[in-house]
Amino acid sequence: MRPGSAQLAKTIMYNVLVFFVVGNIFYWSIPTLVAVPKIVRAVKTWISDARSSDAPDQAWLRTHIRETGALRTVYRSYVEWRQSATNGETINVEGPYLQRRTVNERTSGEKKAYFFGGSTMWGVGADDARTIPSQFAALTGIHSENFGELSYTAHQGLLLLIQLLQNGHRPDLVVFYDGVNDALHKCRNELGADSHERESQFRFVMQNSARPDSFSYYFAPILNLAQKVNLELSRAARQDQYDCPRNPAKAEAISDHLVSDWRFAKQLVEMHGGTFIGLLQPVIYFSQTRVEGVPLPKEFGDQYRLIYPMVRKKIAGIPGLYDITSVLDVDEAIYIDFCHLTPAGNRYVAQRVAEIVAARGGIR
Numbered sequence: 001m002r003p004g005s006a007q008l009a010k011t012i013m014y015n016v017l018v019f020f021v022v023g024n025i026f027y028w029s030i031p032t033l034v035a036v037p038k039i040v041r042a043v044k045t046w047i048s049d050a051r052s053s054d055a056p057d058q059a060w061l062r063t064h065i066r067e068t069g070a071l072r073t074v075y076r077s078y079v080e081w082r083q084s085a086t087n088g089e090t091i092n093v094e095g096p097y098l099q100r101r102t103v104n105e106r107t108s109g110e111k112k113a114y115f116f117g118g119s120t121m122w123g124v125g126a127d128d129a130r131t132i133p134s135q136f137a138a139l140t141g142i143h144s145e146n147f148g149e150l151s152y153t154a155h156q157g158l159l160l161l162i163q164l165l166q167n168g169h170r171p172d173l174v175v176f177y178d179g180v181n182d183a184l185h186k187c188r189n190e191l192g193a194d195s196h197e198r199e200s201q202f203r204f205v206m207q208n209s210a211r212p213d214s215f216s217y218y219f220a221p222i223l224n225l226a227q228k229v230n231l232e233l234s235r236a237a238r239q240d241q242y243d244c245p246r247n248p249a250k251a252e253a254i255s256d257h258l259v260s261d262w263r264f265a266k267q268l269v270e271m272h273g274g275t276f277i278g279l280l281q282p283v284i285y286f287s288q289t290r291v292e293g294v295p296l297p298k299e300f301g302d303q304y305r306l307i308y309p310m311v312r313k314k315i316a317g318i319p320g321l322y323d324i325t326s327v328l329d330v331d332e333a334i335y336i337d338f339c340h341l342t343p344a345g346n347r348y349v350a351q352r353v354a355e356i357v358a359a360r361g362g363i364r
Contacts, residue, residue: 060127064090068124071150074098079160080196082149083122090127097164100146103134107143111363114145114164116157117177120281121148123346125336130343132177135350140357142173151197153185154178154261161265165272173363174269175353176278180339182258183307184300187244193253244303255310259321266320275363277356278321280311282349283339286325290333300338327352 067088073081082098092101100122115121115133123131123146137144147160157176164171185197244251262278269276284291285301286308308325315321327348328334334345341349357363 060090063088064125064127067091073150078163079149079152079156080198080202091123092128097147097160100131100148101128102131102137102144102146103129104137104143107137107141109143111172112143112145113137113140113173113175113363114147114161114169114171115175115177116152116154116161117148117175117281118152118181119148119150120180120340121177122146122150123148124150125340126343126346130346132346132350132353135343135347136353139350139354142357142363145171148177151181151185153181153196154258154265155194156196158261158265161268165268170272171269171274173275173277173357174265176262176265176276177281177349178258178262178278179280179308179311180283180304182254183244183303184242186254186257187242187251187303187307189241189243193250193257240299242299242303244306251306252310255307255314258311259314259318262315262321263318273364275357275360276320277353278315279353280308280315280321280323280325281339282325282328283308284335285338287335288326288329289335290331291335292333294333294335295337297338322356324349324352 067086067090071086071091071093072084074084076082076098083093083100085098086093093099094101113133113136115136121132123134128134131146133144133146133148136142147157147164149156149160154176157178161174181197185191186193186195190200191197244254262276266276266278283304284294284296285304312323315323328341328345330348332344334342334348336342
């Protein structure tokens with residue numbers, strides 16, 4: 001090889017190496033750059049606007065924001081992901097099922113309640129002691145466990161419930177708190193009624209995975225980065241990100257799937273001697289509450305105004321399934337964003353669950 005050609009080849013190799021290193025740096029930082037939840041920004045806005053009675057107590061909130069932004073997910077078969085174990089001042093995730101810690105200081109342990117849902121049930125915007133399960137435990141004396149997870153749909157809750165029952169768990173009460181993620185995520189153009197939020201990301205990784213002994217294997221992080229950036233840019237540029245309003249069959253299927261997931265969960269729980277409660281969770285678009293300064297994306301509201309009435313119609317008259325979208329009809333500012341709640345909002349939900357349990361004569 002001529003000296004000039006050798007120098008050119010060396011220069012190309014060095015540039016490829018630099019590109020690879022920089023790409024990996026961006027790849028591993030992408031959870032912070034792109035995937036830091038919008039909920040973190042919403043909590044920041046909540047603090048700065050001081051819209052809540054909890055707002056003066058800003059020390060824990062600032063810690064909560066930092067700890068929320070530092071969360072990392074791990075893959076789990078069938079349920080797809082859980083938050084990795086963490087030990088913080090406001091957020092603790094622990095145990096074999098990677099659960100958000102529930103405070104059970106005043107419970108006897110004779111009866112157990114398991115809670116499922118998305119990030120609102122998990123407790124974004126609240127410390128461990130003021131999540132919905134923790135406040136329910138404090139109100140009722142029933143030992144509670146929080147199996148909620150960020151972005152989970154009802155179907156993921158159902159699959160996790162099956163795993164727990166297979167592993168010998170026998171909760172006396174199971175509460176599913178769903179609707180927000182089922183409507184918003186599944187109505188996205190690229191997803192369907194059977195999808196979870198990260199389906200397109202998983203699909204891309206599977207399609208672009210390469211054998212470790214191939215050269216392209218080492219560029220997988222860069223390809224993944226490019227896909228994530230492209231997805232975010234396309235979402236930002238596209239005005240119509242959701243297709244449920246123009247696809248009534250899809251909207252109907254989404255509502256069918258949600259109710260079916262609840263009914264399957266209900267049958268499983270009752271078959272194993274427990275009581276099941278399925279709750280259509282509130283969103284700000286249906287709540288008569290203070291909304292000053294809270295961002296209200298119109299496209300979000302369009303999906304809920306379409307899907308929620310369908311769900312209400314399907315659950316009417318079914319024992320154990322409840323529409324509690326009016327539970328936050330109070331003259332307070334308790335929404336952080338379109339669905340996440342302050343600790344005071346969580347308390348209203350916990351009180352409503354306790355009332356439902358009492359009206360049913362308690363749990364078996």
